[in-house]
Amino acid sequence: MNADPLKKFSFAALLMAAATMPAYAHIGIGPTSSFSAGFDHPLSGLDHLTVMIAVGLWAALRGGKAIWAWPAAFVGVMLVGAGLGMAHVPVPFVEPGILASVVALGLLVALAVDLPVSAGVAIIGIFALFHGHAHGTEVPENAxxxxxxxxxxxxxAMLHAVGIGVGLASGLRYRALTRAAGALCAAIGVGLAFGAF
Incomplete structure (x- = not known):
């Protein structure tokens, strides 16, 4: 990949991060002390759904070790972030970071950005920290x-698997469909950032 598309992607992601307003979509929403409440939460909002599926789509596009490493990195770092949130350790820019993650991961899929697995782990890990922290701050003190x-x-993990399944099922012949799904994720992120959803 040449530097020009990477610069454009970086600029677009930075611009979206700067332009986003906090969504306030996470703190204190619903019950947070059971497995079913935790299971339901990622299924309850477009920001969660799109990011989790986009990670799987991007992993499928990249192939190889990324298929397991990128989803595993997201889940692992998300749990670390949740622990930080439960411990009331502040992490700056959580809500803008979550919204930026929807746009950025959507663009990574739409542009079929081919990065080394370790670079993908780093990008995904940063976004996972924001998502996890938001989850962790929802857990009440007495739970x-x-x-x-x-x-x-x-x-x-299940949403990552859906993304991987769609990406792999599309294969090389229908790679454009996977990329179009990434573009849709990015568009949803822009809509969320500007209050359209």
Missing amino acids: GGFEYMMGFAVAT
């Missing part, structure tokens, strides 16, 4: 949160 965390980890 351990373990069941809730396991619920959203399982649901997240």
Whole structure:
């Protein structure tokens, strides 16, 4: 990949991050002390759904080790972020980071950006930290949160698997469909950032 598309992608992601307003879509929403509540949470909002599926789509496009490494990185770092949120350790720009993740991961799929697996792990890990922290801050003080965390980890892994399945089923012949799904994810992110959804 030449530097020009990467510069354009970086600029677009930075612009979206700067332009986003906090969604306030996570703090204190619904019950947060059971496996089922945790499982339901990633299924309850477009920001969660699009990012989790986009990670799977991008992993399928990249192929090889990315198919397991990128989803595993997301789930693992998300759980670390949840632990930080439960411990009330502040992480800056969580809500804008979540919205930027929808746009950025959608663009990575739409542009079929081919990065080394380690670079993908780093990008995905940063976004996963934001998502996990938002989840962790939802757990009330009087609840351990373990069941809730396991619920959203399982649901997240399942959404990654959906993205991988769609990406692999599309194959090389219908690669454009996977990329179009990435463009849709990015468009949803823009809509979320500007309050259209």
